[in-house]
């Protein structure tokens with residue numbers, strides 16, 4: 070059975086780059102890795118609805134924290150079989166965002182912390198009712214919200230057709246989200262966490278230490 074490794078962090082933290090570096094380091098160490106990013110844009114009707122709500126509105130759907138969180142959760146529920154099959158086939162299944170994203174962003178939108186009703190609801194919905202597999206470890210790629218915002222800005226400017234979405238444009242939301250992430254990691258919410266400093270480059274040696282997972 071493979072290990073389920075999740076990368077979490079703010080928009081613009083550099084999760085994609087970290088995922089690529091980790092995948093390479095695992096391959097170099099002889100491990101097989103499958104990767105999956107949530108939301109599964111272009112691959113799930115729920116993810117496509119999320120994209121439209123974040124970029125184009127859709128009445129007041131985007132304003133509904135619980136409604137949006139339900140769409141993210143349904144996108145993951147539809148992927149349960151895919152994740153379980155990948156865990157049987159590979160040493161590592163690496164996920165770019167997972168259940169904790171829903172907790173952190175939703176709680177931040179509602180001005181709640183990690184002990185609030187919303188985070189409890191996400192866990193009950195996604196883990197208890199939808200039966201999503203619990204991660205082996207969650208990696209918090211931690212950067213200052215201002216740094217993440219700058220990177221998201223640059224990405225929006227350079228990637229054609231990729232305007233900042235509603236969440237990325239809200240600096241205060243990102244700052245609150247960073248605080249909820251810190252709490253989730255400090256309290257080992259759902260599973261153990263490792264906190265990585267996204268402000269420093271991760272060299273191979275450091276990555277190998279990260280690879281020493283439970």
Ligand SMILES: Cc1cn([C@H]2C[C@H](O)[C@@H](COP(=O)(O)OP(=O)(O)O)O2)c(=O)[nH]c1=O
Nearest residue numbers: 080107108141166167170171174175236237
């Ligand atoms: C996966 C997930 C993402 N989100 C938020 C975080 C991001 O701000 C936003 C989009 O996800 P993101 O992975 O950042 O997509 P993109 O690379 O296209 O920007 O959705 C949730 O609120 N809940 C979730 O479960």
